[in-house]
Amino acid sequence: MGKWTNVKEELNACALIWPAMTDQAVLSAVQPLSARAALPWLVGLGVYALLLIAAPRLLGDPDSYSHIEVGRWIMAHGALPATDPFSFSMHGAHWITFEWLSEVIYAAAFALSGWPGVVVVAAAAIALAFGLFTFFLLRELSPTLTLLMVIVAVILLAPHMLARPHVLVLPVMVAWAGALVRRMDRGGPPPYWALPLLVLWANLHGSVVLALGLIGPAVLETLLRERRGEWPRVILRWLPFTALAVAASCLTPYGPQPLLMPLTTLGLGPALAWISEWRSQDFSHIGGFELLLLAGIFALTRGLTLPVVRALVVIGLLHFALAQIRNADLLGMLAPLYLAAPLGRKFGGPSADDAPIPARGPNLAGIGVLIAMSGMALARDVRPAAIITPEAAIAQADLARTGSVLNDYSFGGYLIFAGIPTFIDGRGELYGGPFIDRYNRAVALVDLGDFLKLLDEYKIGATLFAPQTPAIAMLDRLPQWQRVYSDDVAVVHKRRDGSPR
Incomplete structure (x- = not known):
């Protein structure tokens, strides 16, 4: 960046x-x-x-x-x-x-x-x-x-x-990988002491399936280091550890569901x-x-x-x-x-x-x-970047009482923080690929007709976009929409009173 x-x-x-x-x-x-x-x-x-x-x-x-x-x-x-x-x-x-x-x-x-x-x-x-x-x-x-x-x-x-x-989760990931690599470098039994790290990892972030994937190289290198006749012993040594690792990764309030999150995202x-x-x-x-x-x-x-x-x-x-x-x-x-x-x-x-x-x-x-x-x-005064914080636009346009707001993707986080329901935000696993693709094509005016359809389908009462969004130029030309606020961070349009939804 x-x-x-x-x-x-x-x-x-x-x-x-x-x-x-x-x-x-x-x-x-x-x-x-x-x-x-x-x-x-x-x-x-x-x-x-x-x-x-x-x-x-x-x-x-x-x-x-x-x-x-x-x-x-x-x-x-x-x-x-x-x-x-x-x-x-x-x-x-x-x-x-x-x-x-x-x-x-x-x-x-x-x-x-x-x-x-x-x-x-x-x-x-x-x-x-x-x-x-x-x-x-x-x-x-x-x-x-x-x-x-x-x-x-x-x-x-x-x-x-x-x-x-x-x-x-970065320190947890490094500690887990370091424990496995240590066994690859020096040999010895699986690092059972590291299993609690997977419980922490599974509840901090949805990438714990990576931790399970890192067990494979440790087992494979151990097998290649041993004579073929010793392979059953090596597998029996690592099998309980792997089973416990999978079980530890499922110790979340949602059970094993977080293990599937990377697949959902991809x-x-x-x-x-x-x-x-x-x-x-x-x-x-x-x-x-x-x-x-x-x-x-x-x-x-x-x-x-x-x-x-x-x-x-x-x-x-x-x-x-x-x-x-x-x-x-x-x-x-x-x-x-x-x-x-x-x-x-x-x-x-x-x-x-x-x-x-x-x-x-x-x-x-x-x-x-x-x-x-x-x-x-802790004594400093720091806050998120203005470019992702349309605070003035929301206050001046009174978007909290406007109804459904079609928002810029980058403003979704702040709207959630401000208690305003979003059209879209960073939770891709919730919205799914077709929804995200449709939204982006619509606001980019790749499909102009679908943008207009989106406004009516979701009964949009106001829009909140970054100034460079192509949809803003279209809203400026629509008679039923009026620009009510703009600054370097965001532009707001509202439906004119009496316009059909």
Whole structure:
């Protein structure tokens, strides 16, 4: 996204400079502590500080509004919704909030500290993920290679660092993947201790099926490492773990339904092309993703050989990242974990001088810095971007008492937050592909007749669109519609009194 351009440029510059540094230079920065003890804290706190400085960017997505309102609804009713209470176009339709725990966390943070609290929660989750990410990489890589991987991951995740449920599950995902990769690297029994992470994951975000998918590579690599005669023993060792993992993933208020949410989303089909984060990567201009991809291809030409299972995992993650922009997160945070051991064998791992030491000092210092930064962040006045907040338009046009409002997709989150029923919002699983596709084609005037039909079919009393929406020009020319408000954020049209509906 354009709003992260400056951050990306700075990080890209760091990526060019860093290879020139030696491991000794990196280690000297954290002496007398070992890199293994200090670097996870330094990385986590550095990411946290960066996100707090760029706090408004975390609030740049309209779904942040709706997630908070859903969380408030859950706390007010003491229950989870089974049907849609927020729209008029789908009111009463079957709907589950598969991210309910994240929404309650965000709503509680908002109730306690407003938008600064939401920023602190999201930033802390991302920072924790990067701290764990660094910790796991340092087991196999030198500090220099570890920090290079961190820079790559930050660049890939930057556009999607937003106060939404997916960032709360990032540390859980890293911990789960790190536990499985550790077994692939060192052998041993399945990590039963990590199973509770799946219960947390399943209630924070609807991507827990990915966690189950990551078990497959661990089992396959273990099988390939053993003689064929040992395969039954390996399968019997991993089978109970896999069964318990599936059971843990179903421990939600909705049972196993969240496991199917990725399939529901991907089932939107062509409608996904209208949603920016679900589009495929755009190579019409050079960006961070393309540069990193080319750098990775170059690295493979330098003689790096990957075990077949690791290669398949990286290829799979790369496919997901190419198919949908938002999946660059998975490539950035998971691929390095699977590449760490092969890279360590090729380019050198932790040195003998980097033996682990008691981490009490770094922990106490890190916690102190964390508390100080959080306190300063909570004292700031931050709020979501104006471009997704049509507050003035709603107030001036009195849309709360207008009736059915045909709204811009990007305004759906704020309308839910403001208590105004939406025509459409970010819950693609509720509206379905045909509905989303019809809406976008209509407001883009791809199908002019259907736009007019939409106004009458849903008895629309007012429209609320971003200024660049093609439908605005048509409404300006329709005698039964009148423009009643406009600014740089939104334009409002209302039906003239007495116009048929």
